Amino acid sequence: MPAMIGPSHYIYVCTRLRARKAKLIPRDEYIRMLNMGLPEITRLIQETTYKREIDELSTSFSGIDLIEVSLSWNLAKEYQTILKILPRPLQHLTSSYLRRWDIQNVLTILRGKDQGLPAGRIKEVLVPAGELDRALQDRLLMEDTSAKIVEMLKGWRLYPVLSREFAEAEESGRFARLENELYKKFYADVVADARAVRGGRAFIDYVQLEIDIRNLQSLFRLRAAGEKGDLREFMIPGGSVSVEELQRLSAIEDLDEFIDAMKTQVTERPLLALLDDLKQQGSLKGRSLQETEIVLTRIKLAQMERMSKAHPFSIWPILAYLELKKYEVFKLRTITRGKEANLSPECIRSYLVM
Amino acid sequence: MVGPETAVMTVEMIEASQLGTQAISAAIAISLTGLSTAIAEYGIGSAALGAAAENRDLFGMGLVLTAIPETIVIFGLIVALLILF
Structure with missing residues (x-):
């Protein structure tokens, strides 16, 4: 498309993605x-x-496999x-966001x-949305051994x-x-990339929010697994709470107390709002790990939605749409796979982020 | 040193000066409203185009919304005409 001058391109794109967001499958349809x-x-x-x-x-495919591959392809094509x-x-920031795939x-x-x-079977679950395109993925799939695959990724x-890290992973x-x-x-690369781009502040805020959520998820998982030792290697640096601080917080036994202690550490509004929301959901003690993760x-999605309304012509509406689209695909996949495995609707619903 | 005879203004000079002020005022009225319309249409137009790209049914609505700021420049035009005539 022809280059537009000034913020008009931002307005155009953000409105377009808002319109796309309105086309996503509504909650009632999932029910x-x-x-x-x-x-x-x-x-x-x-x-x-x-x-x-x-x-x-x-x-080429049929039944549940057809759905699975179609969903992955659609997601990649959409991205x-x-x-x-x-x-x-924004292209630069979004492509660095997509490199997670x-x-x-x-x-x-x-x-x-x-x-x-x-x-x-492996190809069915690949989502060629990042830098490594479908042709390269096909070539990787053709290789017989993992060592050869790693060798082929030299340019990555x-x-x-x-x-x-591969040798140890392969051995164990x-x-x-x-x-x-x-x-x-x-995450370190993404933050470094965003710093080099004008207007990357909003993106860094998002990355921090995501790192914080991931660290919190990891902490909850480790608590559920009864892990007590040095948790620093499981934490991602770069969030609003340092890894050392997270390690100290992980020693607190009571979950509500843990959230209170965490609130004293953070200054960023998104995370504070998130922790407030987390407390308002009621005590987390009775919840299963899976429920906590869904919460x-x-x-996170609600926070992204809020930020995209506060900054309507920034990276936020774009990231909010990309995340919502990803979860739409996840939800459809969960429902179809759950139905295929004859799980009850209640059981499938407990896995859905709605 | 300027002599007293140079400070005297004739009726013709005053009329010409009034006409000039009127023309400048009319120009300010039309140009500022024109600029304001352009700024307003710039945002609305981009958004309308974005919405229409995703949903063709929104094209008509987008066109109407984009044209609404034209009223600002019409107000400016009316004010300019009132000043001049």
Whole structure:
């Protein structure tokens, strides 16, 4: 599209994404889907924006696999379309946001290969939304061994971390540490990139919010697992609360007390609002880990929505849409997979971020 | 040193000066309202285009909304005409 001068491009893009957001599947539809059978859900999904992908892929896939691949392809295509219409500074920030998918895809391929899954099965769950495009992913899938896959990723910006941690991961068969290290480097790179761009402040605020949420999720997970020792290696630096402080806070036994202690540490409004919301949800003591995580995600999305209204022509409406679209795909995937596994509607609903 | 004869203004000079002031006032009225309209339409137009790109049904509504700030420049035009005539 022709280059626009001044903020008009921001106004154009943010309004466009607002209009796209209005087209996302509403909450009531998910509730209806919970009471439907798999063929009906497939038909319903086919009537929405996923129609083109389902039609395109129906010759190669069928049933639940068709839905799964169509959802992934649609998500990737949507991300790439949005990247094309964004003004340059926002394009730069958004593409660095989308690079997280590379980590997910690489780890999916490595884990899949490690477990001896066929390339077709692995490909179904890949989302080619980052820098590593579909052609490269196909080439990676063709490789027989994980070592060769790592070797092929030499040009990737996270390759130094991957090559450093891969040997240990392969030996132990556990990719958790590799994943942690990749994400730590990813977030450090994203913040460094945002600092170099004019107007990157709003994006850094978002990244901080996300790091804080991730650290909180990790803390809740570690608490649930009864982990008490040094938790610093599981935490991502760069959030509004330092890793050392998180380590100190993790020693507090009572969850409400823990939130109060955390509130004294943070100065950023989004996180304070988030902690307030978290407390207003009632005591977290009775909640399962999964429920707590869903609450955290819901609060994050609500916070993003609030920020996108406060800064209507910034990166916030774009990120809010990208996140909501991602969760739409997650929800549809959860419902279809849950239905296929004959789970009850209540059980499936407990996994949905609504 | 300016002599007293140079400070005297004739009726013709006063009339010409009034006409000049009127013309400048009319120009200010039309140009400022024109600029304001442009600024308003710039934002509304971009947003309308964005909305219409996603949903063609919104094109008509966008066009109407984009044209609404034209009223500002029409007010300016009326004021300018009243000043001049």
